[in-house]
Amino acid sequence: MSAAGWTATAPSSAAHAAPSSPGSSALSEGETPFLKMHGLGNDFIVFDARDTPVMMTPALVRALADRRTGIGCDQLIVVEPGDAADVRARFWNCDGEAVAACGNGSRAVAALVGGALSIETAGGLLAANALTGGATVDMGLPRFDWDAVPLAFAMDTARLPLAWEDLAEPAACSVGNPHVTFFGTDPWSVDLERLGPLIEHDAVFPERVNVGVALMQGRDRMVLRVWERGAGLTRACGTGAVAAVANAQRRGLADARVTVTLPGGDLVITRADDGHLHMAGPAVIAWRGTVNLEQYQ
Known part of the structure; x- marks a missing residue:
């Protein structure tokens, strides 16, 4: 384990994400497994919490996302069992703010879980399909109403006078x-x-x-x-x-x-x-590791 409280495992010879099921080999006490994934270099720390819950706070996200003292990422993702879908995905930006949608992250979730699946997010239900080396995701309908963006006051969203x-x-x-x-x-x-x-x-x-x-x-x-x-x-x-x-x-x-x-x-x-707008692109597992989350609390 590194002084920072996490260990890394080299990726397999297959560079692309493959379908995965929850669970892993025996872990030392206090260790939580994670994956480092990316879509076109937009990188994520991903916790597969379908079997074992992973509690996350804004402060913990910021600590883990720090590229100097943590693991480092643009976004952090927790994948959980879904209530109205195959899985639920929760997304945070590296500043600790929870976000409702993450396009590249949704592809990473699809590639991790595998097959055709539905993903429950704070922004709505997404339909996805894992492909070799990536995934497609139905991102739904864009919303153009000024209060859906949202803006502070009514404007023509086709061409903001700003x-x-x-x-x-x-x-x-x-x-x-x-x-x-x-x-x-x-x-x-x-x-x-x-x-x-x-x-x-x-x-x-x-x-x-x-x-x-x-x-x-x-x-x-x-x-x-x-x-x-x-x-x-x-x-x-x-x-x-x-x-x-x-x-x-x-x-x-x-x-x-x-x-x-x-x-x-x-x-x-x-x-x-x-x-509906459909997005297709790569999603890659770069490496896997374990982390002692208590050291980042």
């Missing part, structure tokens, strides 16, 4: 969490590390907001960078990609199927006939 320096008139929606997307600017030309937190914490967004900067490359391809609420710049944001495509389609900029290129790689977002 600007932060050169970033102006974003589109806004909720896909289980709030997003704004700016179009028409090269994402790599924007100082998102500076502007991202200013927009995230603007008073017009009472629950804060995720910030995407997107550039369409034809009607079926998009380049996207995301400042993630509570996590900062990330290599990939699944809900950010879903929201960006929803906003682009609403503005008439995109076809039903769009490949979204993020710093960590590609996601494919498809709008079905019923309006």
